[in-house]
Amino acid sequence: MVDKQARRIAEFIEPLRVEPGSHVDLAKDFDPRYKARVKKRDGAELLRTGVGLLAEYQAKLAAQDSYGVLFCLQAIDAGGKDGTIRHVMSGVNPQGVHVSSFKVPSAEELDHDYLWRYAQRLPARGDIAIFNRSHYEEVLVVRVHPENLDRQRLPEEAKGRDVWTHRYRAINDWERYLCENGFKVVKIFLNLSEEEQRTRFLKRIDLPEKNWKFSAADVRERERWDDYQRAFSEMLSATSTPWAPWYVVPADRKWFARICAAAVLVHTLMEIDPRYPTVGKKARKELRAVRRQLEDEAPAGAARDPYAAEHRPGRGKERP
Ligand code: AMP
Numbered sequence: 001m002v003d004k005q006a007r008r009i010a011e012f013i014e015p016l017r018v019e020p021g022s023h024v025d026l027a028k029d030f031d032p033r034y035k036a037r038v039k040k041r042d043g044a045e046l047l048r049t050g051v052g053l054l055a056e057y058q059a060k061l062a063a064q065d066s067y068g069v070l071f072c073l074q075a076i077d078a079g080g081k082d083g084t085i086r087h088v089m090s091g092v093n094p095q096g097v098h099v100s101s102f103k104v105p106s107a108e109e110l111d112h113d114y115l116w117r118y119a120q121r122l123p124a125r126g127d128i129a130i131f132n133r134s135h136y137e138e139v140l141v142v143r144v145h146p147e148n149l150d151r152q153r154l155p156e157e158a159k160g161r162d163v164w165t166h167r168y169r170a171i172n173d174w175e176r177y178l179c180e181n182g183f184k185v186v187k188i189f190l191n192l193s194e195e196e197q198r199t200r201f202l203k204r205i206d207l208p209e210k211n212w213k214f215s216a217a218d219v220r221e222r223e224r225w226d227d228y229q230r231a232f233s234e235m236l237s238a239t240s241t242p243w244a245p246w247y248v249v250p251a252d253r254k255w256f257a258r259i260c261a262a263a264v265l266v267h268t269l270m271e272i273d274p275r276y277p278t279v280g281k282k283a284r285k286e287l288r289a290v291r292r293q294l295e296d297e298a299p300a301g302a303a304r305d306p307y308a309a310e311h312r313p314g315r316g317k318e319r320p
């Protein structure tokens with residue numbers, strides 16, 4: 001049953017996966033409106049299943065306390081990162097999950113190497129860390145607007161023509177290091193069409209409760225659409241690796257994007273296959289001894305073991 005479900009999920013996300021080593025042309029290779037023949041009316045139920053599985057696996061991940069998961073979300077403005085996080089993580093225990101959003105770097109952050117601020121937000125063992133924007137901004141917005149690179153004050157020899165190739169390599173190495181230490185890196189790119197972005201911007205202007213999400217700067221970024229698409233394509237080609245592949249999630253339909261994001265995350269957790277720790281013979285013997293002691297402490301008239309009395313009739317009877 002679990003195997004069958006795991007196989008179905010693996011098949012579902014397979015078309016979204018960027019084959020390591022392949023050359024990606026985003027516009028040609030991935031359709032923002034793809035929906036794998038799923039009907040919208042089945043969408044809510046599918047997402048519920050995904051959210052339920054995530055909660056179950058996250059509880060085991062935390063209990064096992066051995067692996068950690070880093071979930072990176074990248075997208076163009078209005079791509080749906082916030083909503084995806086809100087919906088997909090709605091069922092999990094907040095104790096085991098933390099979200100970090102990365103904005104324009106602070107002076108302190110600019111004073112360090114470019115991976116420094118991301119390294120501070122990595123998950124602990126047993127945890128899921130979500131990056132709302134991630135270290136990939138370092139080869140996206142920084143590339144499209146090179147003045148960001150100037151602000152990083154790199155020494156002359158570190159900012160030649162090879163700077164992006166070096167960054168891809170460093171990022172791949174960093175993720176490999178994390179993976180080899182038990183931290184799985186899951187990467188999702190929400191792929192939005194230009195027309196759907198226009199529609200979402202208009203909605204942000206039309207609806208007062210969405211105004212805060214919109215800034216005139218977003219429209220200026222939109223003018224650089226083609227540059228961003230090129231930077232995305234190159235990033236996907238260079239940094240989809242066997243240890244941390246990219247998944248390109250069609251983002252024009254929010255409901256479908258959320259199902260895909262949940263499926264990719266569940267798939268990763270199923271691969272980790274975390275288990276609740278079990279106790280050995282000696283520890284179980286100790287538990288039985290403590291149990292007898294606790295039963296003996298029952299006050300007169302109370303069940304020796306109220307839990308057993310309720311759940312296993314005939315056991316844990318009353319103390320005279
Ligand atoms: P938002 O996610 O809408 O709150 O916007 C955050 C802004 O921070 C976006 O415009 C990003 O392009 C920008 N940003 C994120 N990371 C970097 C970075 N490393 N360098 C420069 N700008 C960044």
Ligand code: MG
Nearest residue numbers: 077078213218
């Ligand atoms: Mg924004």
